[in-house]
Amino acid sequence: xxxxxxxxxxxxxxxxxxxxxxxxxxxxxxxxxxxxxxxxxxxxxxxxxxxxxxxxxxxxxxxxxxxxxxxxxxxxxxxxxxxxxxxxxxxxxxxxxxxxxxxxxxxxxxxxxxxxxxxxxxxxxxxxxxxxxxxxxxxxxxxxxxxxxxxxxxxxxxxxxxxxxxxxxxxxxxxxxxxxxxxxxxxxxxxxxxxxxxxxxxxxxxxxxxxxxxxxxxxxxxxxxxxxxxxxxxxxxxxxxxxxxxxxxxxxxxxxxxxxxxxxxxxxxxxxxxxxxxxxxxxxxxxxxxxxxxxxxxxxxxxxxxxxxxxxxxxxxxxxxxxxxxxxxxxxxxxxxxxxxxxxxxxxxxxxxxxxxxxxxxxxxxxxxxxxxxxxxxxxxxxxxxxxxxxxxxxxxxxxxxxxxxxxxxxxxxxxxxxxxxxxxxxxxxxxxxxxxxxxxxxxxxxxxxxxxxxxxxxxxxxxxxxxxxxxxxxxxxxxxxxxxxxxxxxxxxx
Numbered sequence: 001x002x003x004x005x006x007x008x009x010x011x012x013x014x015x016x017x018x019x020x021x022x023x024x025x026x027x028x029x030x031x032x033x034x035x036x037x038x039x040x041x042x043x044x045x046x047x048x049x050x051x052x053x054x055x056x057x058x059x060x061x062x063x064x065x066x067x068x069x070x071x072x073x074x075x076x077x078x079x080x081x082x083x084x085x086x087x088x089x090x091x092x093x094x095x096x097x098x099x100x101x102x103x104x105x106x107x108x109x110x111x112x113x114x115x116x117x118x119x120x121x122x123x124x125x126x127x128x129x130x131x132x133x134x135x136x137x138x139x140x141x142x143x144x145x146x147x148x149x150x151x152x153x154x155x156x157x158x159x160x161x162x163x164x165x166x167x168x169x170x171x172x173x174x175x176x177x178x179x180x181x182x183x184x185x186x187x188x189x190x191x192x193x194x195x196x197x198x199x200x201x202x203x204x205x206x207x208x209x210x211x212x213x214x215x216x217x218x219x220x221x222x223x224x225x226x227x228x229x230x231x232x233x234x235x236x237x238x239x240x241x242x243x244x245x246x247x248x249x250x251x252x253x254x255x256x257x258x259x260x261x262x263x264x265x266x267x268x269x270x271x272x273x274x275x276x277x278x279x280x281x282x283x284x285x286x287x288x289x290x291x292x293x294x295x296x297x298x299x300x301x302x303x304x305x306x307x308x309x310x311x312x313x314x315x316x317x318x319x320x321x322x323x324x325x326x327x328x329x330x331x332x333x334x335x336x337x338x339x340x341x342x343x344x345x346x347x348x349x350x351x352x353x354x355x356x357x358x359x360x361x362x363x364x365x366x367x368x369x370x371x372x373x374x375x376x377x378x379x380x381x382x383x384x385x386x387x388x389x390x391x392x393x394x395x396x397x398x399x400x401x402x403x404x405x406x407x408x409x410x411x412x413x414x415x416x417x418x419x420x421x422x423x424x425x426x427x428x429x430x431x432x433x434x435x436x437x438x439x440x441x442x443x444x445x446x447x448x449x450x451x452x453x454x455x456x457x458x459x460x461x462x463x464x465x466x467x468x469x470x471x472x473x474x475x476x477x478x479x480x481x482x483x484x485x486x487x488x489x490x491x492x493x494x495x
Contacts, residue, residue: 002074005446006062006235007438008055010080010164011243012101012265013312015054017062018435019073020442022451024461026435028066030058037098042105042347042356045098048086051164052171056230063231070233075449076226077239077441079246080164082187085139087150087212088167090160093175096147099164100139103266103305103347107138108356114138119205126192126199128277128286133356134303136163136188137206144207154209161212163188165240169223172237177224179215182291183245191216193277193288196296219245219290220448239444241290243437244268248299249290250440251405251431252462254455259393259401262437263410266350267307267382269389270299271401282392283352290444300396302351302389306344306360308410310378313346320371324409331379331415333372337476339364341487342377349492352392357493364483382410383420384484390424403427403467407436414468422472423481432463 004027009016014033021027032054037045063070083102088095100106111131114120123131133139140161144151153159162170166180185191185198190208192199198213217223223237241249244262248270251260259271270289277286277298289299311327314320321330341363348356362374404426410416411430421428433439446452 002072004068004073005442005451006059006073006076007442008059008076008078008168009243009435009438009441010051010055010078010168012081012103015051015058016438017055017058018438018442019062019066019068020439022446024433024439024443026433028062029435030061030065032058040106042108044101044103044347046084046101048088048095048099048167051099052168055168059231070231070235073235074451075236075238075445077443077445078165078168078237079241079243079437079441080168080184082163082184082242082244083134083136083139084164085136085143085161086164086167087140087143087159087161088170090158090175093171096150096159097143100143102134104139105133105348105356107133107142110138110141111356123189123202124279126194126202127189128186128193128279129189130283130285130354131189132354134350137190137202137208140208140212141206154212157211159212160214162214163242165242166214169237169240172226172230173224174227179217179223181217181219181221181240182288182296183219183242184240185216186288187242193286193296193298196291218292218294219249220292220444222448236449237445238448239441239446241441241444244270244301245287245289245299246440246444247407247437248272248440249443250436250438251407252459253405254459257401258405260405260407260436261386263307263382263406263408265307265309267304267385268301269386269393270301271393271397273298273300273397278396280392280396282396283354284389284392284396285351292447300393302392304382304385304389305347305350307382307385308408309346310342310344310381311410313344314375314378320375327375327379328413328415330372331376334376335373338373338376339483340369340373340377341484342374342381343487343491344378344381345491349488351389353488353492355492358491361487361491363487363490379413379416380419383416383423384481386420387423387481390426401426403429405429405431407431407434417468418471421468421470423477425470425477428468429464430466430468432465
């Protein structure tokens with residue numbers, strides 16, 4: 001049997017390719033950033049060709065640098081930034097417009113109109129989602145309505161829609177496969193999570209031709225074979241999941257009540273709810289956690305738009321430090337009890353506020369505020385936002401997680417992880433393998449290809465590198481959180 005699985009992790013700011021062995025160890029990694037475009041206030045776009053090239057280049061690079069022959073790789077798993085929307089020509093594969101990124105808020109007015117027309121409850125009951133620019137439906141409608149000839153061509157069946165996974169599968173298979181998995185489908189606001197199919201009523205509501213839509217498969221399934229021209233040989237694509245669901249799988253959160261929080265560009269906290277698609281009373285999201293053998297496992301999710309992107313802004317926008325690794329030492333320099341709050345609502349506020357018009361701000365500045373305090377406030381904002389989600393989930397769910405498994409680039413920062421445990425008043429477990437998003441895609445592919453017998457075998461591979469336990473006094477926790485809540489109220493568009 002082959003020795004490696006290749007995971008493609010197509011993220012918001014970069015693409016990575018990782019080779020894993022059967023034990024889930026990262027054997028080699030290649031990463032490439034690609035440009036971000038901001039053509040308007042709250043608009044975020046990617047060049048689909050730059051995105052595609054970054055994927056192919058990192059795959060070739062990781063295979064080459066590892067010195068691995070193509071027949072030593074059993075197959076490919078794909079995980080991707082979710083909701084990001086593409087529309088392309090079925091004949092040429094050429095996109096009609098840039099990819100509209102999940103962070104993009106251009107359709108805020110459209111969403112507001114749909115809510116005012118009374119469609120929110122119906123959309124939530126069918127999809128588990130809210131009506132928000134975050135999701136793919138209004139992004140796709142915008143492209144159809146604003147690119148000349150797009151709607152007419154769509155009606156004629158000349159175009160194909162997809163989230164990033166679908167676009168990559170189409171390109172990698174030479175246009176032979178137009179498919180997505182149930183987790184990515186569940187983030188479009190066009191997929192009925194109960195019936196597990198594209199919803200005709202929602203397609204009509206958002207004015208989306210059904211012939212645009214990809215086939216929806218299990219997360220561990222046959223997604224075709226990669227053309228030999230891309231990687232030097234054919235490989236099966238056998239696992240696909242949106243990045244947060246892939247991380248849930250990679251963290252082996254297979255039992256109801258188990259949860260994980262990923263700290264990448266954004267922050268996403270997901271708790272497994274088993275075979276129950278529980279609807280939130282607190283404006284959280286119900287989503288497909290993964291689907292195996294046609295059976296969906298559901299999850300409840302809170303989505304924070306800006307987490308690691310705050311660190312990126314502090315580094316590149318304000319130029320407060322040269323490398324993200326410096327943030328831990330800077331945060332440790334802060335005086336005890338500082339009251340600086342940074343609300344990173346650069347593209348609005350996500351769960352539980354869902355305010356696309358909110359904008360970021362820094363509060364509590366005094367003459368003795370320095371770089372350390374501002375950096376610490378940016379890091380703390382991620383933890384405060386996670387607590388916002390935890391409060392909502394505790395109200396929504398009968399059983400709250402007894403511990404939270406964390407992953408993503410920010411969790412390397414011990415200061416942040418301790419502050420997170422303190423604010424959540426919960427044990428925070430950091431795994432040995434931090435690349436759990438890519439690992440989840442690899443596990444899904446390995447399950448399909450026979451590398452793993454079942455979920456129990458995968459769960460046995462999970463290992464904890466370090467646990468962080470709460471040390472903060474309750475009154476200090478409450479004081480800090482009250483200050484955060486007051487700061488958030490001040491940036492909301494309606495107050």
